[in-house]
Amino acid sequence: MPAFKFRLDFLVTLRRQREEEAALKLSRRLASLAELEEKIQSLWARINEMATEVKTLGQIGRLTGPLVRLYGEYQGRLRQDLKKAEELLVLSRREEAKERQALIQAITAREAIEKTRDRQKENFILEDRRTEQNNLEEMAQIARARRLKQTVESDEAS
Numbered sequence: 001m002p003a004f005k006f007r008l009d010f011l012v013t014l015r016r017q018r019e020e021e022a023a024l025k026l027s028r029r030l031a032s033l034a035e036l037e038e039k040i041q042s043l044w045a046r047i048n049e050m051a052t053e054v055k056t057l058g059q060i061g062r063l064t065g066p067l068v069r070l071y072g073e074y075q076g077r078l079r080q081d082l083k084k085a086e087e088l089l090v091l092s093r094r095e096e097a098k099e100r101q102a103l104i105q106a107i108t109a110r111e112a113i114e115k116t117r118d119r120q121k122e123n124f125i126l127e128d129r130r131t132e133q134n135n136l137e138e139m140a141q142i143a144r145a146r147r148l149k150q151t152v153e154s155d156e157a158s
Contacts, residue, residue: 002128004120004125006120008113008116008117011113012110012117015106018106018109018110019103019106019107019109019110022102022103022106023103025099025102025103026096026100029095030096032092033089033092033096036085039085040082040085043081043082043085046078047075047079047082050071050075050078054071
């Protein structure tokens, strides 16, 4: 039996590579999102710590005007950083959705070619079996004809 040869194997390989690239991009994006979320949490934690510090200093009477101003300026910078990080998080989530969709498309494209390959292989195997069955039937007919001929010749000889 000759071996099955799929002419578009290079396309399966190419689509698998594209799928792997899309998966890698998505995994990097997810790691970036995790870092951004961690940064946002740390900024919120720092803002809450500062509020606690200011409250504590106010209760013990060590809160001065310049210190309030410094805390205010620092908290303002933290809030700006927080706003930028949240905006970046929103943009990154949009990009994540696009990259996830690209991965799904890459998987679908690869699977479509692989299904085509599998169908062609199945058809090849069925055709090979049909050919083999036809050959066996032909050989059986030849053997039957030979036996019949031998029977006729032995009957004529007797």
